[in-house]
Amino acid sequence: MTATVPGEHDAPRRQRSLSTYEGWKDFAERPPRDKPALLTTEQLGSLGPDEFARYNADRRAWHANILLRTRQVHGVHLQLGDILDSNLQDSDRVKSAAALDAPPALGKSTVVNTFGRDFHRQRIAEVGEYLDEDRDILHLPVCHITVPGRLTIKGLHMMILGFYAHPATAGILHRSMAGRDLARAAADCIERHDTRLVIIDDLHFIQMRTRDGVEVANQLKWLSNEYSATFLFAGVALRERGLVGEGATGKEAAMAQTFRRWTVLSLDPYSLRTKQTRQEWDSLLWHIEQALVLADAHEGMLVDMSRYLFARTTGNIGSLMDLIRRGASRAIRTGAERIDRKLLDDIRIDEGAETERTELQAKHDREDRARRDRRRRRLKSDGAQDTGEEAA
Numbered sequence: 001m002t003a004t005v006p007g008e009h010d011a012p013r014r015q016r017s018l019s020t021y022e023g024w025k026d027f028a029e030r031p032p033r034d035k036p037a038l039l040t041t042e043q044l045g046s047l048g049p050d051e052f053a054r055y056n057a058d059r060r061a062w063h064a065n066i067l068l069r070t071r072q073v074h075g076v077h078l079q080l081g082d083i084l085d086s087n088l089q090d091s092d093r094v095k096s097a098a099a100l101d102a103p104p105a106l107g108k109s110t111v112v113n114t115f116g117r118d119f120h121r122q123r124i125a126e127v128g129e130y131l132d133e134d135r136d137i138l139h140l141p142v143c144h145i146t147v148p149g150r151l152t153i154k155g156l157h158m159m160i161l162g163f164y165a166h167p168a169t170a171g172i173l174h175r176s177m178a179g180r181d182l183a184r185a186a187a188d189c190i191e192r193h194d195t196r197l198v199i200i201d202d203l204h205f206i207q208m209r210t211r212d213g214v215e216v217a218n219q220l221k222w223l224s225n226e227y228s229a230t231f232l233f234a235g236v237a238l239r240e241r242g243l244v245g246e247g248a249t250g251k252e253a254a255m256a257q258t259f260r261r262w263t264v265l266s267l268d269p270y271s272l273r274t275k276q277t278r279q280e281w282d283s284l285l286w287h288i289e290q291a292l293v294l295a296d297a298h299e300g301m302l303v304d305m306s307r308y309l310f311a312r313t314t315g316n317i318g319s320l321m322d323l324i325r326r327g328a329s330r331a332i333r334t335g336a337e338r339i340d341r342k343l344l345d346d347i348r349i350d351e352g353a354e355t356e357r358t359e360l361q362a363k364h365d366r367e368d369r370a371r372r373d374r375r376r377r378r379l380k381s382d383g384a385q386d387t388g389e390e391a392a
């Protein structure tokens with residue numbers, strides 16, 4: 001039996017900040033997890049307490065890390081790949097930057113991080129792990145920063161330096177350094193380690209001095225022109241805040257021109273409006289279903305609850321993954337080993353989703369009833385015809 005329990009040799013993984021080169025390297029280079037084997041209810045019952053606990057821990061870790069390469073993820077990756085490729089080919093040209101601008105919890109960080117990881121691996125494969133023969137200079141193709149609340153542009157340079165563990169971030173040095181010197185030092189790190197992609201996540205937390213953020217936007221423009229890497233920003237309502245895009249900063253012609261070279265990408269929540277979007281939602285659920293490891297799961301376990309799950313999450317992938325993960329955890333903990341409506345009914349998720357839940361669910365219940373009635377009537381009349389034909 002022990003042979004079928006996965007992950008025994010899988011040492012617990014440390015969670016390090018992605019805003020340090022060690023944490024990022026760890027994230028980008030660690031091998032993908034093995035999916036725990038799917039055991040039957042009987043096999044589960046025959047596990048010893050330790051084996052059982054380990055198996056459950058493996059399943060929880062697996063569920064927490066499910067990654068779905070959805071159409072949207074794929075689409076954004078393709079666009080980002082194009083931008084990076086053209087910047088890599090053409091180093092003299094003014095670099096274009098990209099921004100992923102979307103409402104909360106639609107998967108921005110997931111998309112940029114997975115893109116960064118793929119790019120990191122690709123560059124390491126192409127160029128190698130070190131940049132010199134003595135193996136002194138690490139090749140760090142990607143620099144990743146998550147903006148904490150109220151960071152200034154000077155603070156942003158500090159964070160970039162912090163990513164590379166630059167001595168300036170030890171404290172004493174940076175106080176005497178002017179913003180431009182910090183920026184220069186950061187640019188040196190980027191060049192020294194041949195960094196080609198700088199990801200700045202949660203850009204909306206950056207501190208704005210002016211209401212329309214013109215000054216910050218100007219600095220971002222300067223930053224992405226000055227450094228030899230391609231900048232990828234992610235955040236909420238970046239366009240409205242005037243941080244990216246032409247609209248809000250149209251007053252400044254020079255800036256508007258730079259922003260025209262920036263590609264602003266977006267992510268949308270799922271919708272049930274058309275047949276195609278409904279299929280996409282169902283396909284998402286099907287893929288999640290395939291990824292779950294629950295002994296008593298059955299084909300269609302989630303897809304059959306398609307509209308219910310939509311009502312619970314309003315098509316927001318963050319809320320959906322949260323609900324499913326909590327449902328799966330509870331199913332493991334209680335021994336239910338399956339997810340159904342009764343189990344999910346009892347699990348609360350984020351407030352946004354919960355507020356819209358009641359209204360949407362009532363509407364869907366009404367529509368479902370009407371659809372069932374229509375189907376029943378249709379079957380009845382078809383049945384009547386069939387019987388008629390048979391008799392004929």
Ligand SMILES: Nc1ncnc2c1ncn2[C@@H]1O[C@H](COP(=O)(O)OP(=O)(O)OP(=O)(O)O)[C@@H](O)[C@H]1O
Nearest residue numbers: 066067068103104105106107108109110317318321
């Ligand atoms: N493609 C995906 N596959 C699996 N899970 C996903 C995917 N996209 C998003 N999620 C899940 O949705 C949740 C929110 O995702 P993420 O943090 O990437 O969103 P975000 O847009 O960066 O949110 P925020 O606005 O809070 O920064 C996470 O729990 C994540 O695991």
Ligand SMILES: [Mg+2]
Nearest residue numbers: 108109201202
């Ligand atoms: Mg995020």
